[in-house]
Amino acid sequence: MNKIRLIFLLFFSLFLALVSLIILTYSEHEKVSEYGESVRELGHEVLEMRDQITNAALADISNPYQISADLVRLEIELQELKDSYKGESIHSTFFQDLQTTQLLEHFHKASIANVDTLDKLVGLSVARQFILQSLTLQLIDSHSANHREAARGHDSEKLNVLSTPELNIQSELLASVLFSGSQIQHQEISSELADLSKTFAELNQQQKVLLSQVLSVHNMEYLEQIEHQFTDLQDQLEGVIVKLIITLALLTFAFSFAIFIFRVFELKRNNLAYQEAADKAEKANEAKSLFLATMSHELRTLMNGVLGIAQIIKEDSQSADTRQQAQIIIDSGQHLVTILNDILDFSKVEQGKMELEYSPFSVADVVTHLDKTLTPLAEDKGLAFTIKDNIPTHIQLIGDSARTRQILFNLAGNAVKFTESGKVEVEFLIAPTTPPSVNILVTDTGIGIAEDKTDHIFTAFEQAEISTTRKFGGTGLGLSIVKQLVELMGGTITVTSRLNFGTRFAISLPLEMHELEEQVIDQTPTKTNKTLDDFSVLLVEDNKINAMVIRKFCESINLTVENAYDGLQALDKLVSNQYDLIIMDNHMPNMSGIEAIQKIRNELKLTTVVFACTADVFKEAHDEFIMSGADFVLTKPLQKNSLQNAINEFHDQFEGNRHNLANEHNLLTKGASNITMLTRHPQNKLPLTEEELSRSQVLAQDDLKSDEKLKCLTSLVDELENEIDELIELFSDAKQDDLSRTLKAVKEIAARYEMNEVLELASSAEQIADQHIMPEAELLQQLINRLMVNSHQATRLIHKLHQQRKIG
Known part of the structure; x- marks a missing residue:
C-alpha cells in the first residue's frame, strides 16, 4: 500500500x-x-x-x-x-x-x-x-x-x-x-x-x-519574412504542446499500468488470503453440516425407536391411561423431530444448500395432510379450522409441493397454537397478475402481534414477546424459515396484525399453472391398502430396536419379516430366498445399504422392490439411494402410515415381480421333462439391443401424462407376460389352432406399439400355424425372446417413472 x-x-x-x-x-x-x-x-x-x-x-x-x-x-x-x-x-x-x-x-x-x-x-x-x-x-x-x-x-x-x-x-x-x-x-x-x-x-x-x-x-519583404517567422514560432510552440500532451498521456498510461500491475499482485495476495479464509469457513461449514447431519442421524435413529415403541404400545395396550401416556410420548417426540427439522432447514437455507424441486401438484395434495393433522388440534381447543380452495380443480400447479406444504404447516400450525378462541382460516386463490400467481392467506383470531414487533418476527431465534417461548414453546425459527423458503421460490410474504384481535399472513407464490382435461382428473385412482398374500419382507437393519419397531409395523399389516443385520447378510439371504420387498438401512457394519443395493441390482440382477430407510434427511443422501437402485426412500423416525402408503404405491410392481417369478418356476419345471420345451431365458442372457419399445412413438407422445404412461406400460407387461405363458403352454400341448389365435393377439400388440421385429416373427409363425402345422421351436423361441426383452424394457420404464415420483 x-x-x-x-x-x-x-x-x-x-x-x-x-x-x-x-x-x-x-x-x-x-x-x-x-x-x-x-x-x-x-x-x-x-x-x-x-x-x-x-x-x-x-x-x-x-x-x-x-x-x-x-x-x-x-x-x-x-x-x-x-x-x-x-x-x-x-x-x-x-x-x-x-x-x-x-x-x-x-x-x-x-x-x-x-x-x-x-x-x-x-x-x-x-x-x-x-x-x-x-x-x-x-x-x-x-x-x-x-x-x-x-x-x-x-x-x-x-x-x-x-x-x-x-x-x-x-x-x-x-x-x-x-x-x-x-x-x-x-x-x-x-x-x-x-x-x-x-x-x-x-x-x-x-x-x-x-x-x-x-x-x-x-x-516590403520584411513584412512577409516577419509573418513567416511568427508562424514558425507558433508552430514551434504547438509542437512543444503536442510533445507535452504525448508525454502526459504516456505518463498516465505508465501510471495506470503500474497501478494495474500492483493491483494484480495485490488482488492475488488478497485472493490467496480470501481463499484461505473461505477454505476455513468452508471447512467450518462442512464441520457444522457434518455435525448437524451426524446429530440428526443419531437423534432420528433414537427417536425412531422411541416413537415406534410408543406407537406399538398405544396400539397394543388395552389401558386408556397407557394409551394416553403413549400419545404424550408420541406428541413430544414429534415436537422434538419438528424442532430438529427446523434447525436442519435453517442450516441448509443459511448455507444456500436448499434446493427446490419442480413437479406438478394440486392444492388438495398439500392441504389433505394439513387438514387431517391440524383439524383435531383445533377441535381440541374449540377452534373452527377451515380451508378454502378457490383454485379450480382442473388447474395443476408446478413447483415444490413439499416446501409449500412446509410453509403452510408452519403458518397454520402457529395460528392454531396462538389462538385460544375463534377460528383459523387458510385460503387459496389465483391473483390476477401477469403472469398469474397463487395467493395463500392464513388468518386467525389469536393473540395478534404488536405493530412495532411485526418487522422482527421473521428474524431467526426471535419471537414477538420473550414470554411467548415460555408459554407456547418453539425455537423462533419457523417464520424465518418460511420467509426464506418463500423468497427462494421467488415469492413474497407480508403480515398484518392487531394485538389481541388476530393476524393475517399473505403469501404470493409465482407458481406455474397447467390446465388439465377433466377426463384426466376423473381417472385419478383412489389409494387403498393393498397387500399381497404371503407378502415377504427382508429387513436389513443393524439397530435392534429400530428393527423391532419396523418388524412390528410390518407384522401389523400382515407382512412376513426376515431380518438381516448388514449388507453381506442381506446378499447371502437373497441368493437363496425370494422376497417381495427389501427394506434397507444405510449405515451398517461390513457393507453399507447403498453398496448392498448396487450389488443387488448389478450382480444379482434382481428387480425386487427396495425401500431405503434412513435417518439422513439431506436430499443428497436420498438421491444417492435412488441412483444406486432403490425404488423409494423412507425417512426415520418411520411412521406406520408412511410404510403402508409406500407399499400401496408399489402394489402393481409387487404383482409384476411375483408373476415373473411364477413363470420362471413353471418354465424350470417343464424344462426338466421336455428337452424341446420353449424357455424363458434369464434377463441377463437376453440382448437388450433387440428391444423395440423405447423407439415406440406411442409412448413418446408429448401429451401423454406420467400416470397414463404408467398404466400403458403396466398393461403392456401383463399382456406380454400372458402371451408368453400361452405360447409356451400351447407349444407344449401341441395345440396349433389355439396357437394361431395367440399369435394373432401378439401381432395386434406388436402393431399397436410399433414393434416391427416382433410383428414379423409373429406373422411368420401364424402363417405356419394357419396350415395346421406347429411352427418350429426355434422360430417361437425367437419370438418369446423378443417379447421378454420388450417386457423387461417396459418394467425398467415403470421403475424409472416410480423413481421420478416424490421421495418420502
Whole structure:
C-alpha cells in the first residue's frame, strides 16, 4: 500500500508539472499569436498606405491632410505596439530564447522607416503640385497681354525645361495657354519661369527617387519574412504542446499500468488470503453440516425407536391411561423431530444448500395432510379450522409441493397454537397478475402481534414477546424459515396484525399453472391398502430396536419379516430366498445399504422392490439411494402410515415381480421333462439391443401424462407376460389352432406399439400355424425372446417413472 501511495504522489506531482507546463506553453503560444496578428494587421495598413500614396503621387493628391493624418495614426499604432513590450520581457523564463522581441523590433524599425518615406513622398507631391499650379497661373496671366505672339515662340523654348516624361499633361496644358495669342513681356517670363522650372524639376526628380524606393521589390519583404517567422514560432510552440500532451498521456498510461500491475499482485495476495479464509469457513461449514447431519442421524435413529415403541404400545395396550401416556410420548417426540427439522432447514437455507424441486401438484395434495393433522388440534381447543380452495380443480400447479406444504404447516400450525378462541382460516386463490400467481392467506383470531414487533418476527431465534417461548414453546425459527423458503421460490410474504384481535399472513407464490382435461382428473385412482398374500419382507437393519419397531409395523399389516443385520447378510439371504420387498438401512457394519443395493441390482440382477430407510434427511443422501437402485426412500423416525402408503404405491410392481417369478418356476419345471420345451431365458442372457419399445412413438407422445404412461406400460407387461405363458403352454400341448389365435393377439400388440421385429416373427409363425402345422421351436423361441426383452424394457420404464415420483 505504501508503494502505491508513493507512486501516486510521484505521478500526481509530475502530472501537475506537465499540466502547468502545457498551460504555460499555451499562454506563450497565445502571446505569439496575438503579436503575430498585430504585425499582420499593421503591415497590411502600411501596404495599403503605400499603395494609396503612390497612386496619388502619380496623379494629383486631392486630400493630403487626410493622408497625413492616416500616417500619423499609423505611426501612433506602431509606437503603441512597441510600448506594449518595451521595458519588460514578453516571455517567461522557460521561453526566453524565442525571437519574438527581435521580430517586433525589426518590424517597428522597418515600418517606421517606410512611414517616414511615405510622409516625405506626400510632402514632395504636395510641393510639386503647388509649383505646377504657380506656373500655370503665371502663364495664364501672360496669356492675357498684348504680346502673345512674340512671347509664344520665346516662351516655348523656356517651357522645354518642363518637358519631361512625367509632365506631359502639364506641358500640354502650358503650351495651350502660351500659344493662345496673349502679349507677354519676354524679360519677365524668362526670369520667373526659369526658377520655377528648375525647382519643379528638382522636386520631380526627388519624387521619382522616393517612388522608386517605395515601390522597390525589397522594400516590403520584411513584412512577409516577419509573418513567416511568427508562424514558425507558433508552430514551434504547438509542437512543444503536442510533445507535452504525448508525454502526459504516456505518463498516465505508465501510471495506470503500474497501478494495474500492483493491483494484480495485490488482488492475488488478497485472493490467496480470501481463499484461505473461505477454505476455513468452508471447512467450518462442512464441520457444522457434518455435525448437524451426524446429530440428526443419531437423534432420528433414537427417536425412531422411541416413537415406534410408543406407537406399538398405544396400539397394543388395552389401558386408556397407557394409551394416553403413549400419545404424550408420541406428541413430544414429534415436537422434538419438528424442532430438529427446523434447525436442519435453517442450516441448509443459511448455507444456500436448499434446493427446490419442480413437479406438478394440486392444492388438495398439500392441504389433505394439513387438514387431517391440524383439524383435531383445533377441535381440541374449540377452534373452527377451515380451508378454502378457490383454485379450480382442473388447474395443476408446478413447483415444490413439499416446501409449500412446509410453509403452510408452519403458518397454520402457529395460528392454531396462538389462538385460544375463534377460528383459523387458510385460503387459496389465483391473483390476477401477469403472469398469474397463487395467493395463500392464513388468518386467525389469536393473540395478534404488536405493530412495532411485526418487522422482527421473521428474524431467526426471535419471537414477538420473550414470554411467548415460555408459554407456547418453539425455537423462533419457523417464520424465518418460511420467509426464506418463500423468497427462494421467488415469492413474497407480508403480515398484518392487531394485538389481541388476530393476524393475517399473505403469501404470493409465482407458481406455474397447467390446465388439465377433466377426463384426466376423473381417472385419478383412489389409494387403498393393498397387500399381497404371503407378502415377504427382508429387513436389513443393524439397530435392534429400530428393527423391532419396523418388524412390528410390518407384522401389523400382515407382512412376513426376515431380518438381516448388514449388507453381506442381506446378499447371502437373497441368493437363496425370494422376497417381495427389501427394506434397507444405510449405515451398517461390513457393507453399507447403498453398496448392498448396487450389488443387488448389478450382480444379482434382481428387480425386487427396495425401500431405503434412513435417518439422513439431506436430499443428497436420498438421491444417492435412488441412483444406486432403490425404488423409494423412507425417512426415520418411520411412521406406520408412511410404510403402508409406500407399499400401496408399489402394489402393481409387487404383482409384476411375483408373476415373473411364477413363470420362471413353471418354465424350470417343464424344462426338466421336455428337452424341446420353449424357455424363458434369464434377463441377463437376453440382448437388450433387440428391444423395440423405447423407439415406440406411442409412448413418446408429448401429451401423454406420467400416470397414463404408467398404466400403458403396466398393461403392456401383463399382456406380454400372458402371451408368453400361452405360447409356451400351447407349444407344449401341441395345440396349433389355439396357437394361431395367440399369435394373432401378439401381432395386434406388436402393431399397436410399433414393434416391427416382433410383428414379423409373429406373422411368420401364424402363417405356419394357419396350415395346421406347429411352427418350429426355434422360430417361437425367437419370438418369446423378443417379447421378454420388450417386457423387461417396459418394467425398467415403470421403475424409472416410480423413481421420478416424490421421495418420502
